[in-house]
Amino acid sequence: DTGVSQNPRHKITKRGQNVTFRCDPISEHNRLYWYRQTLGQGPEFLTYFQNEAQLEKSRLLSDRFSAERPKGSFSTLEIQRTEQGDSAMYLCASSLAGTGGMFGPGTRLTVT
Amino acid sequence: QQQVKQSPQSLIVQKGGISIINCAYENTAFDYFPWYQQFPGKGPALLIAIRPDVSEKKEGRFTISFNKSAKQFSLHIMDSQPGDSATYFCAAPAGTASKLTFGTGTRLQVTL
Helix, strand or coil, X not given: CCCCEEECCEXXXXXXXXXXXXXXXXXXXXXXXXXXXXXXXXXXXXXXXXXXXXXXXXXXXXXXXXXXXXXXXXXXXXXXXXXXXXXXXXXXXXXXXXXXXXXXXXXXXXXX | CCCEEEECCEXXXXXXXXXXXXXXXXXXXXXXEEEEEXXXXXXXXXXXXXXXXXXXXXXXXXXXXXXXXXXXXXXXXXXXXXXXXEEEEEEEEECCCCEEEECCCEEEXXXX
């Protein structure tokens, strides 16, 4: 296992288009998190899965955002009708209960 | 909502010197305090973490000092090297999901 992987690494899209990102966590980790990071800031929590159940969503996650984790393995984050304000680095992290999250390399989204 | 205040915002240290970054948190009901290191264009990497039942943890050149009564913890980098130049984030878990609230980051530059 080489760690948390994310695809794509970069995405450029036009405003109004839909985008989907994928995260493959460390296989034995039951917890999966999505964060968003803008330039010069720390990551901000978006949503959390324990196995396949989405247990918490941030108020930052508007109705245009949806996340899934089918079968408790990989996860996808979809943004519909993208806006320029969605431009950011989207980070995925996975962990076992009681330990710190291991982050993936992130997907940098640019909305033009 | 957990708040985490980090200082300084930026730090310049000479090679071989000691880098010290401080964090203060509000909510006491947590049991895990990690530090992350992030290089440009990469995801945060877990550097070192501490549980509040100990006052200090050392791993190589990196030491966390924890003051539970003051709700503060700090990162000390001994014998700082140019390769340590990165942005460092402290974090505190928030809520039962153990999602992390991050500090605003400290940009460390180690000069020759």
